[in-house]
Amino acid sequence: MSKPIEEPQEAPSLRGRGVLVVDDEDGMRELLGIVLENEGYRVFPARDGSSALDLFQREKDHIDLVIQDLKMPGMDGVDLLRKIKETSSELPVIIITAFSTWDSAVEAMRLGAYDYLRKPFDTEVIRSVVNRAIEQRLIFSSSPESLRGELSYKSEIIGNNPLMQGVFEMIKRIAPTDSTVLIQGESGTGKELAARAIHYRSYRRNKVFLSANCSAFTESLLESELFGHIRGAFTGAIENKQGLFQAAHQGTLFLDEVADMSLTTQVKILRVLEERKVSPVGSTRAEPIDVRIIAATNKDIEAEVKEGSFREDLYYRLNVIPLTLPPLRDRKDDIPLLAGYFLAKYSRQMRKCVTNLSAQARSALLEYDWPGNVRELENIIQRHVALAGGACIETIQIxxxxxxxxxxxxxxxxxxxxxxxxxxxxxxxxxxxxxxxxxxxxxxxxxxxxxxxxxxxxxxxxxxxxxxxxxxxxxxxx
Ligand SMILES: Nc1ncnc2c1ncn2[C@@H]1O[C@H](COP(=O)(O)OP(=O)(O)OP(=O)(O)O)[C@@H](O)[C@H]1O
Ligand SMILES: [Mg+2]
The missing domain is CATH 1.10.10.60 (Homeodomain-like)
Structure with missing residues (x-):
């Protein structure tokens, strides 16, 4: 049964939730205080790391989120984050940082920060990141451990069609296995969402999920991104850099667009997967890794294997468990459900209340064959929510x-x-x-x-x- 479009999902109440705001700049603390209090949050301000830590110890039970600067006098922001995470590993921490502390921001993400925002930022952005983080926390903390994985992905991947039910069933079965998964499906069918769902249902869920887009880099950049490099390995390598295989230690590494790697890189990846060890570019020392690999492609990878542009041995190593996501046109009965979900999502994000679609709009959505799949549907709904004058989207022309x-x-x-x-x-x-x-x-x-x-x-x-x-x-x- 699909949920009717008129009933957007109820958001959990966020009012009165506590936010610890740590920044040495008075103006920044005040600004965040105003934005968050307007949103209904209770704000706990602190001007440096050690007073933040004292406040946090005292008010722990009332704090649902931390927003903190990285560069502060006294205790460094990264230390503060580490200390907070030691006591409350699931508490979301949002880092706000200036461009100059970019590297520490990455370090902060590795330590488990929820997100980072660069100063100056739009108050709308901070509002939506904070709301999302607290909402997720509420869903997580109100459910027993056994249900957490289920909720965290079920609340995101939508689908009642039997094909999608099959996908959910498969995700549930394969998540705890630690096996390598190859996700196939057209562009926009939800491959990355599925990969995250697997991660969040696995025992690695409290560690990082990192993603590498194998088509976005040149061969040598991709290799240095994945394996890291040592200082002096090539011109411009001015210091050692950790690669994603190591940064994802004990977590999951998502190799996206995996069919786009060069044959040379394919050989190297194969070796890493076989030996479970990685050598940074320029180094001869192999270091052990502990990551789960989930790969994805929107290409016909079997055809690429036949053609010789994808190595057969790597294909078998990645395709231990295959998961295929169906195109939206094969599950059109999910369109109303997805449209309703995106209406609710974007109404909330844009602070509007668009809850309905006219008969014309519904049939336009149902008649179209969606070459761009769920992403295209999401984009269209988002745009129409932005343009809507009232509670109903009157016309949709695709x-x-x-x-x-x-x-x-x-x-x-x-x-x-x-x-x-x-x-x-x-x-x-x-x-x-x-x-x-x-x-x-x-x-x-x-x-x-x-x-x-x-x-x-x-x-x-x-x-x-x-x-x-x-x-x-x-x-x-x-
Ligand atoms: N079943 C679904 N329920 C809710 N949202 C979905 C679903 N499938 C996809 N989406 C949304 O559609 C967008 C595209 O999904 P995603 O990035 O996972 O697709 P993809 O298969 O990785 O696409 P590409 O091959 O182009 O990278 C995302 O915003 C995602 O949240
Ligand atoms: Mg993708």
Missing amino acids: QRHAAPAAIKLASPLADELRIPDAGIELEDLLENFEKAHILEALKKTNGNLTNAAKLLGMSYRSIRYRVKKLGIKEAIRA
């Missing part, structure tokens, strides 16, 4: 492909960026923009892929992937 005139606007060369009141489909615009440039480059190079790649400043691998993704193979010279 454009599969943006008009050429709009493409021009997305160009970085456009003098002026304008977004029409009806909104745009940025994903589609970008795709068209990308397609137009690749086609133009191919035209200029008589369909030569290598030269076109050079012209566009990308690797051969990357252009080949894009040509395939965009379905413009015919533009390549045979």
Whole structure:
């Protein structure tokens, strides 16, 4: 049974919850005090680490969240965080920091901070991060240990369709096993959400979940990101850097877009997985690792194996447990439920009360085939909540492909960026923009892929992937 769209989820009451605010700048403490008190929170201010710690010891039972600076006179912010986490490991701590303390912010995340925000920040952002952190804490602390994992993902991954029920069942079964999981599914089907769900149901849930996007880096950067490097390993390596395999110690490492790694990197990953040891770039010392690997791809990885662009041995090592997420068009009966969930989510975020969809809007959502899956649905609802004047979204028009005139606007060369009141489909615009440039480059190079790649400043691998993704193979010279 789907929940009716008219009934958004009830949010737990946040009023009266306590927030410890630690900052040596008077102005910052006052600002946070005003924002949080307006939100109904009880604020406990402290101007340095040691008075914060005293206050925390006294009022522990009334504090549901900590917001703290990193750079303070006396006790350092990282020490404060460490001490707080020693007594209350589940208490969410949000770090606010200036750019200069960026490295310590990363260190803070490793120590279990909930999030970090860079100064200066938007008060709207702090409000939403604080609300979300406290809401999650309330859900967690009001449920018995055995239920925690279940709630933390069930409250996020939505789906009543039997295909999704199968996915939930599978997540429940595989989470405690510590096995490597390969998640497959089209873009926007919820692969990362599923990976988090597995992590939060596993015994590693109190340790970190780190994510590496294997397509976002060049080969050498990806390797240094994953394995770390030692000082002097290459130009620019001015100090030792810990890689994600080690940073995720005792937690979970999510290797996203795993099919996009080069063959060289694939060999190295394979070795790490086999030996359970990692050597930072430039070092010969292998250090033991203890991480669970969850990998994901939106490509047909079996086809890549057949083609020879993905190593078969690595494929088998990753695909110990396969999990496939169905595209949204195969589970259209979940659309009302998802739409209701996103209406509630964005109404709350934008402080609006949009709870209903007109008959036209509902059928528009049901008739469309959602190539961008849940992400596309979420984006459309978000945009319409932003534009809605009343409690109901009257019309939804979904454009599969943006008009050429709009493409021009997305160009970085456009003098002026304008977004029409009806909104745009940025994903589609970008795709068209990308397609137009690749086609133009191919035209200029008589369909030569290598030269076109050079012209566009990308690797051969990357252009080949894009040509395939965009379905413009015919533009390549045979
Ligand atoms: N079943 C679901 N219930 C609620 N939200 C979902 C669901 N599936 C996806 N989403 C939302 O859709 C968006 C995309 O999900 P996610 O990033 O997990 O997809 P993905 O499969 O990793 O996509 P890509 O391949 O493009 O990286 C996220 O904002 C996520 O919260
Ligand atoms: Mg993803």
